[in-house]
Amino acid sequence: MSDAFVARSLDEIRFWSRVMKEHALFLRLGFRCEDTQLIHEAQQFQAIFEDIERRSNEFPLSTDPHTIREFNTEVRNAAVHIWAFKRKVLGLILQCKLPGQNNFPLLVDHVSREANYFRNRLEELNSGRLEPLHDAIIDENIFFLKIMADHAKFIGHLLDPSERKLVEQAREFSNDFDTLMYQAIDLSSMRPQSQIIPLLSQFVDENRVSVKSLRDFKKTARDLIEECRIKSIIHPLLADHVFREAERFLFILDMFERSLSGMKVNKREILF
Structure with missing residues (x-):
């Protein structure tokens, strides 16, 4: 279990x-030139998490769990601080104190939800109190389905309006994932009676089909943006960013499917 803890934490x-x-980079790019303090804070967070990423890749899986537990605490504190920064920015935007900046309020809320998710995951790992499988399946899907729905909305709004077909595809994905999210919320409200393997298995399978389609759409959009073949104001790194998050969701869904079928999950992979 100590090896699994190290592998899961580093992953x-x-x-x-x-x-x-x-996130820090994207927020910085969306601020106005005169928002020098916010730009400076975003740059600091960018440097902090770049250093954390570098250090995390230097730890072997044989690292002492105590060392990783301390690292988790340090990273958790950094996640708390960037969450607070994002919520501060959201407040300023909603109070119309940053007129002309280019960060959608929903985008700032979106990135703060991801920071909170990261913080909670590290707390769960250090406490050893991960959710039971059947609860994790529902809760992870609610979280990631909302993330995927948001991505579709952002893509639709950041594509040039003249890219009518792609904009319409993004809108369809947004509607699809809104529907899937509300289905997941309904399943959640029926707990614990809804937590039976046939229902959860169908739930995971249905979501996977839609996530694969969205993942492929994101990959196509990313490639077209990188090749300058479509009109948009989407940063190429943002296009790759949302693609990687869809890949992450698919990876988690695969782990859920294997766990529901009774298959063992490698300790190097995500464990629920």
Whole structure:
């Protein structure tokens, strides 16, 4: 179990520290030139999480669990601080104190939810109180389905309006994932009676189909943006960022499917 703890901790930190680093960059790019203090804070967070990402990749899986537990605490504190920064920015935007900046309120809320998720995951790992499988299946899906729905909305709004077909595809994905999210919320409200393997298995399978389609759409959009073949204001790194998060969700869904079928999950992979 100590090996699994180290593997799981490093996996989470390597993935989410890169996400946090990129969030800081995206927020910085959206601020106005005169928002020098916010730009400076974003740059600091970018550097902090870049350093965390670098250090996480230097730890071997044989690292003493005590060392990783201390590292988790350090990273958790950094996640708390970037969450607070994001919520501060959201408040300023909603109070119309940053007129002309280019960060959507929903995007700032979105990235703060991911910071909170990261913080909670590290707390769960250090406390050894991970959710039981059947609860994790529902809760992880609610979280990630909302994330995927948000991504579709962002893509639709950041594509040039003249890219009518792609904009319409993004809108369809947004509607699809909103529906899936509400289905997941309904399943959650029926707990614990809804937590039976046939229902959960169908739930995971249905979501996987839609996530694969969205993942492929994101990959196509990313490639087209990198090749300058479509019109948009989407940063190429943002296109890759949302693609990687869809890949992450698919990875988690695969782990759920294997766990529900009774298959063993390698300790190097995500464990629920």
